[in-house]
Amino acid sequence: MSTQEQAQEGVSIDAQKEKLISYCAERHLEVVEVIVDDGISGGKYLSQRPGGQRLIELVSTKKVTHVLAAKLDRLFRNSADALWTIEGWDNKGITTHLLDVNGMGLDTSNPFGKMMLTMMAGFAQLERSLIKERTKTAMQHKKSTKRKYCREVYGFDINESGDMVANEQEQATITLIKRLRESGESLRAIASKLTELGIRTKRGGTDWIHTTVNSILKNSIHANVAS
Structure with a gap:
């Protein structure tokens, strides 16, 4: 048994x-x-x-x-x-x-x-x-109301109330990512460009990978970020 x-x-x-x-x-x-x-x-x-x-x-x-x-x-x-x-x-x-x-x-x-x-x-x-x-x-509702729905989301910080507050520097990076993608750049090329520019990831590093770029592009919470 x-x-x-x-x-x-x-x-x-x-x-x-x-x-x-x-x-x-x-x-x-x-x-x-x-x-x-x-x-x-x-x-x-x-x-x-x-x-x-x-x-x-x-x-x-x-x-x-x-x-x-x-x-x-x-x-x-x-x-x-x-x-x-x-x-x-x-x-x-x-x-x-x-x-x-x-x-x-x-x-x-x-x-x-x-x-x-x-x-x-x-x-x-x-x-x-x-x-x-x-x-x-429930996750979609939290996203739509800008409430914390996971540990960390690139482009936002979490305040004491659990609200997601736009991080202007990261939002600017998202705009750059979108523009590079729209110009025909591959995910790997975008990641290399961000690494060359020394732009920091959400965890503070400067080494970007294509999967991170892809997850940012696919996240519906970034739909209204200007490109």
């Missing part, structure tokens, strides 16, 4: 471990290893997480026959990932258990459990999509 889970809001990792271990004891499952991916996004594939890599290793070497997790959306990136991975585990004789399903446990050892998991995977994907859309909308 192996577990793979991050801390949920209001629930400590220790509490989750205790719940998972108790579940195993009730079903006479031996705990092989407890894996914690603390601070790692559930939006990443298992292979992209340290704990997930360890879980894959345990499964591929057939050291476990059951995989437990507190919630589906903390174990898999999306519905397709969940269904594809769990089907692969089923083919290897590995049962997947989810503990937090409206206060009940669920496993894939029976047709009902598999059906419920398929439905849950779809709803989990819907929830992620809705959260992403709400986040995008």
